[in-house]
Amino acid sequence: xxxxxxxxxxxxxxxxxxxxxxxxxxxxxxxxxxxxxxxxxxxxxxxxxxxxxxxxxxxxxxxxxxxxxxxxxxxxxxxxxxxxxxxxxxxxxxxxxxxxxxxxxxxxxxxxxxxxxxxxxxxxxxxxxxxxxxxxxxxxxxxxxxxxxxxxxxxxxxxxxxxxxxxxxxxxxxxxxxxxxxxxxxxxxxxxxxxxxxxxxxxxxxxxxxxxxxxxxxxxxxxxxxxxxxxxxxxxxxxxxxxxxxxxxxxxxxxxxxxxxxxxxxxxxxx
Amino acid sequence: xxxxxxxxxxxxxxxxxxxxxxxxxxxxxxxxxxxxxxxxxxxxxxxxxxxxxxxxxxxxxxxxxxxxxxxxxxxxxxxxxxxxxxxxxxxxxxxxxxxxxxxxxxxxxxxxxxxxxxxxxxxxxxxxxxxxxxxxxxxxxxxxxxxxxxxxxxxxxxxxxxxxxxxxxxxxxxxxxxxxxx
Numbered sequence: 001x002x003x004x005x006x007x008x009x010x011x012x013x014x015x016x017x018x019x020x021x022x023x024x025x026x027x028x029x030x031x032x033x034x035x036x037x038x039x040x041x042x043x044x045x046x047x048x049x050x051x052x053x054x055x056x057x058x059x060x061x062x063x064x065x066x067x068x069x070x071x072x073x074x075x076x077x078x079x080x081x082x083x084x085x086x087x088x089x090x091x092x093x094x095x096x097x098x099x100x101x102x103x104x105x106x107x108x109x110x111x112x113x114x115x116x117x118x119x120x121x122x123x124x125x126x127x128x129x130x131x132x133x134x135x136x137x138x139x140x141x142x143x144x145x146x147x148x149x150x151x152x153x154x155x156x157x158x159x160x161x162x163x164x165x166x167x168x169x170x171x172x173x174x175x176x177x178x179x180x181x182x183x184x185x186x187x188x189x190x191x192x193x194x195x196x197x198x199x200x201x202x203x204x205x206x207x208x209x210x211x212x213x214x215x216x217x218x219x220x221x222x223x224x225x226x227x228x229x230x231x232x233x234x235x236x237x238x239x240x241x242x243x244x245x246x247x248x249x250x251x252x253x254x255x256x257x258x259x260x261x262x263x264x265x266x267x268x269x270x271x
Numbered sequence: 272x273x274x275x276x277x278x279x280x281x282x283x284x285x286x287x288x289x290x291x292x293x294x295x296x297x298x299x300x301x302x303x304x305x306x307x308x309x310x311x312x313x314x315x316x317x318x319x320x321x322x323x324x325x326x327x328x329x330x331x332x333x334x335x336x337x338x339x340x341x342x343x344x345x346x347x348x349x350x351x352x353x354x355x356x357x358x359x360x361x362x363x364x365x366x367x368x369x370x371x372x373x374x375x376x377x378x379x380x381x382x383x384x385x386x387x388x389x390x391x392x393x394x395x396x397x398x399x400x401x402x403x404x405x406x407x408x409x410x411x412x413x414x415x416x417x418x419x420x421x422x423x424x425x426x427x428x429x430x431x432x433x434x435x436x437x438x439x440x441x442x443x444x445x446x447x448x449x450x451x452x453x
Contacts, residue, residue, distance in 0.1 A: 268419030
């Protein structure tokens, strides 16, 4: 995620002064619209077009219904994109940033609601839902179904009680990936959220279900190894035969029996 | 002639009558004879001798020319012969040189061919050895592979079956205890 300092400060300002949820909704909706309209994306990506014109264009497109902060954020976020293809990606980054910053502010003001850790958990849960539902994965991966229809399906699935940040990020993830790899993108965002609070997400596979005491011990040991807080996602995977496989970001700590047998096989074959 | 004869016979009969020696010619007869002889001599010297002489001279010139021609031809033949002999000598020397060269060429060619043949044989041998080596390595590695796969498959089954929950949890504990601490 690479946002210009200007966009970052705009996000901060918005998180302080505006009704964040409505800005998030507007930003998400507009990002999906850009994803559906290459012409809009191209126009916003034009470096030589003055910001005033872009703002006028955005206001024009949405019929003047957006908060001014949203329009500012859209124009500033789109300026981070180098080409029309990455405009959606840049706007998604701005959306993520706003979600995270507002979550952080919620924690700071400790007025309940969704703190960053909760956003992270929600993102991971969402990613797991997509990963584990073959039906959903197939529907999302189907190139015959348009992005709009996919967004509609997911919106219905999420219902109206889903937190706005999660909802907008999930829906926009479809626009960005065209449905393929939504879960991976959401996990990546969760990892970004975790890294903001100097934590990391560990995906832990074990051959058998672990008891809570062991989970806690493992997480403590992993925190000590990684030098960061560890958010654990536990999965049972009998194919590893025994022991654990832990993945933190790009790093894999594979202690599985399967891996050891694999090594033994390689040693035998390579000898 | 008849007149002359009859005159001589008449004179003889008269002489026989007057003189006793018939061998002595009458002076008139001598004079006529001399005159006729001179006339004959004159005619011959004027008409016949030059022609005879010319014919002789022509013939001798002719013969001399033929002699010169013969001499020239002989000289030419001798020159020709000399040249032929020189050529023959040259040819012989040349022939010897060619034979010499051919012999040395043949020797060299033979050496080259022999070297080539040896080289080729060596290469064929080396390639065959390489192939044999590669074949052996391949067979060995296939065998190793199969043995390894079999062994690991067997181990996997044995290990999987022997891992009850108790052992599984012990493995997890071991994993936790082996995590590097910073």
